[in-house]
Amino acid sequence: MPTWTPWKTIPLATPFTEQTLAETLNGGQAFRWNYLETKSCWQGIWGQHVARIRFSDKGGIEVSTPSSHPETEPSLASYLRADFDWAAAMDKLPWRSDSHLQKALQAYPGLRILKQPFPEAVLCFLCSATKQIPQIKVMCERMAENLGTEILPGIHALPTWEQLAAASEEQLRSLGLGFRAKNIKKTADLLASHPELLSQIEASPYSEAKPMLVSLPGVGEKIADCALLFGAAKLEAFPVDTWIIKVLEKRYALFGWSPSQLSQFGRVHYGPLAGFAQQFIFSYERQHPA
Structure with a gap:
């Protein structure tokens, strides 16, 4: 042990x-x-x-x-x-003119955005389509156990994109990935041919990185924004999922807006730290639904 x-x-x-x-x-x-x-x-x-x-x-x-x-x-x-001053970042958010955001900030002092390995973030959020957190965790664990490198006895890393490229779509489907297996396999094959691509995306400004990421098989706007926010530290990324749609409809009366319009609203309304604000209203809504 x-x-x-x-x-x-x-x-x-x-x-x-x-x-x-x-x-x-x-x-x-x-x-x-x-x-x-x-x-x-x-x-x-x-x-x-x-x-x-x-x-x-x-x-x-x-x-x-x-x-x-x-x-x-x-x-x-x-x-x-650990060195980032999240309290100062919170104070830069428009809570003074947004009472709902103010409530969310007060409810979650100390909340922060993780800086995950970007390739892992892309993989995990490709698994997230139509799935909830516990289900995504199961898919990630199965991929790690079956395809990833063992770090400690019984504990495995997520597979790299190279390891995923070496697997077949059938292998991926056998791990419970469902329709996501096809897109993960296609993306793995593409990245195997262009191993520098994810590093280029991570190093690019948000406005350039997002279209590049969306060009990968299965990566839509929400998946791209999640990967860029939680894996590439692009705090202006504003992922729009069903929870955020509910928030912006109920709390901000933005009925009938498309996800891309809501994402643009988030970046304008909350500013350059929009993704940070998103995490507060996301967390608050799950615990205090309207």
Whole structure:
């Protein structure tokens, strides 16, 4: 069995609350975090890393990582964007003129946007079409177990796009991906031929990155915005799903608007941190539906 480092406090420019730690890790940004009841902590996997996180009584978070992977702790700080001043970012949002946003911000102090590996974010959100969070987590776990590299005994990374390209569509379907298998396989084959493409997209400005990403098989506007927001740190991306449509209809009276129009509204109304605002109203709506 692997040994884990002693629990250690990780410094954060903006602290979590216990609620917002759970919402950040398990609220639809990422799909490989699970709460371990027996150990009273969260365990998550990204890239070739595994870590455990728990909320401390002092208001911070503590982490434990495999002793054999000393590089995991600094990677986790980057993944959590620990140095970013999320409180200052919250204050830049238009809460002073938007009472609903103000309520959402007050309900989730410390909520943040993760910085996941971009290729993984693209894969996970390709799995998200017509699925809810628990179902997406199952699909990701099956792909990892069957196609990904083992990090620790019994714990596997998500497959790389190269590993996915080596699999057949039938293999992917056997993992419960359904119609998504076809698009994942097509995208994997395309990326195998153009291995630099995702890096180019991630490095591009949002206005250029989104059309490039949407050109991949199965990647629509919502999937692209999710991947760009949660995997490429493009905080102006404003994903529009059924929850956001409900919010903008009920709270902002934007009835009959198309998803692309609502996405444009979000970027204009909330400004350059629109995706950050989106996460608050998304989280708030799921807990406080109108």
